Amino acid sequence: MRVVDRLAQREAAWRELDQHLTAFRSERVAGTASERVVRMAELYRSACADLMLAESYDLPRETVAYLHDLVARAHNRLYRSRGFRFRTWAAEVFHAVPRRLRSDPTLLIAALVFWGCFLVSGAMAMSRPDFGKDLLGAEMIDQMEEMYSSPLESRDRNDAMMAGFYVFHNAGIGIQCFVWGLSFGLGTLYLLASNGLQLGTVFGHMYTTPHWGRFSSFVTAHSAFELTAIVFAGAAGLRLGWGLIDHQGQTRLASLQREAKNALPTIGASVCLFVLAAFLEGFVSASNLPYGVKAGIAITSALLLVAYLALGGRTFGRANATRED
Amino acid sequence: MTESVSRMATATLASSQSPLDTSVRLVTPERITFLYPLAGPFHRACSYLIDFAVIAAFLIAGSIASVAFSVMGEWSLGLMFVIWFIVYFFYGGFCEALFNGRTVGKLALGLRVVSTEGVPITGAQAVLRNLLWAFDGVWPFAYLPAIVCMVLTKRFQRLGDLAAGTMVIVERRPIGAKVVRPDNKLADRVLPLLPASPPAGPELSRALSDYVKCRKRFAAGRTEELGEHLARPFRKRYDLPREFTADAILCALYRRIYLGD
Secondary structure, three states, X not given: OOHHHHHHHHHHHHHHHHHHHHHOOOOOOOOOOHHHXXXXXXXXXXXXXXXXXXXXXXXXXXXXXXXXHHHHHHHHHXXXXXXXXXXXXXXXXXXXXXXXXXXXXXXXHHHHHHHHHHHHHHHHHHHOOOHHHXXXXXXXXXXXXXXXXXXXXXXXXXXXXXXXXXXXXXXXXXXXXXXXXXXXXXXXXXXHHHHHHHHHHHHHHHHHOOOHHHHHHHHHHHHHHHHHHHHHHHHHHHHHHHHHHOOOOOOHHHHHHHHHHHHHHHHHHHHHHXXXXXXXXXXXXXXXXXXXXXXXXXXXXXXXXXXXHXXXXXXXXXXXXXXXX | OHHHXXXXXXXXXXXXXXXXXXXXXXXXXXXXXXEEEEOOHHHHHHHHHHHHHHHHHHHHHHHHHHHHHOOOOOHHXXXXXXXXXXXXXXXHHHHHXXXXXXXXXXXXXXXXXXXXXXXXXXXXXXXXXXXOHHHHOOHHHOOHHHHHHHXXXXXXXXXHHHHHOEEEEEOOOOOOOOOOOOOOHHXXXXXXXXXXXXXXXXXXXXHHHHHHHHHHHOOHHHHHHHHHHHHHHHHHHOOOOXXXXXXXHHHHHHHHHHHOO
């Protein structure tokens, strides 16, 4: 059979597939008539077969290039990304993340770096009055003192705006913490340490001032969620960096891919915690609720976090069964 | 003699088998191997500029809307920050997960993100590669990590692509599959002297089709010089007189094989 004849025979099918693909603009399969999808798949398979046989058909090079492009386009329309499924993400966050974090030394390292810096700088700021001004600059310390010199109730309040701002700012820091794990974890360590130092200094310094009561009343409620969220983000970042360092016999690239996949749900959990903390910070911390309520919220959230880390993802039925054995 | 022709053509095929090219070879579930052209840094920079404009438009629109709503209550300013956060970090991830690997900029330029196995990306891959943009496109280094990484990798992947196992491809809309008809008056006179089905394997056929595609770009003397190598064995074999140029012989062969003249 001559090439022209064969082309004349097949070209109609290719053209039809091309038309279907162009009409398929909406990028969504749902809502397309089912006969059309079936017809498209049929045409796609026949175009695939033509491409496979292109060599033995002696098709000229332009025709083969045409077929490559046509098949590639059809392939991308028929095989689609699965998008977001809320259930799988929720299962990851509540099931896989706590299990992974329990067995993950990076969580411990992140917590040690962050809390270590926090406690050391807090102690320094408490014992040496100038420490805060040296580390953070005099303006910032003055600003902090000024902020808490008046009672919380008398402040001009905009809870929703502040909650939004805290989401933007704090969760942004968390994501940076994760992303800088790509610098072999060094960027993450730096961010954890610098944030720990800053917060610790502010806490320690405020303790030496007469405004401690108001300050602690403001920071208590959301502290558990926020300070845990940044440690989670740090753990995710360190996991990414550790994947680059210890490749476990894989190529460094495959190792990075594996750890990135593992760390992504953790940063998701961290962002969730940051959002929770931001809403507490905006609506509860700045309110004039009695200190007891705020402390109660802090204790409850801390207990929730402990329960999440200790119990999340455990299957109790199976655990009992093994104990009976 | 035929052997010498086909051996010559095989050599050209061997050199073009794995071309030094910016495309990637994929095998589909249908067991078909096809080529994807990869998107280079310039394509991707353009699409990023468009996306950047879209993000900026979103941010500005969000700000204006929240200021407008703020007459109803100041809560809307908080909404603005939340919108900023979502758009800034998750615009690309959401778009690519929902629209099968495309953001607005990629749609405009006909690019698409696929995983390195050629299958569509998952939501997690989309989010991951876009979160890591915060490192790739980090301001103090002015996108250097992304650019250096793209230049160094075979598939033009930036760090986010490497971590998520994705690549960006160009999706071309093909123009047509017509077979060209070479115009050479002398070829009409060569045709009756050729056998009904000349002994031509796939390599020779492809060499002929390549020659016909490119012959318009060369001067007459140059086409002779190039075509003579392929035409000489045929000239000897079918006793073609010298008056037929190499170009005429090759065009005639092409028409016999492809068009059946």
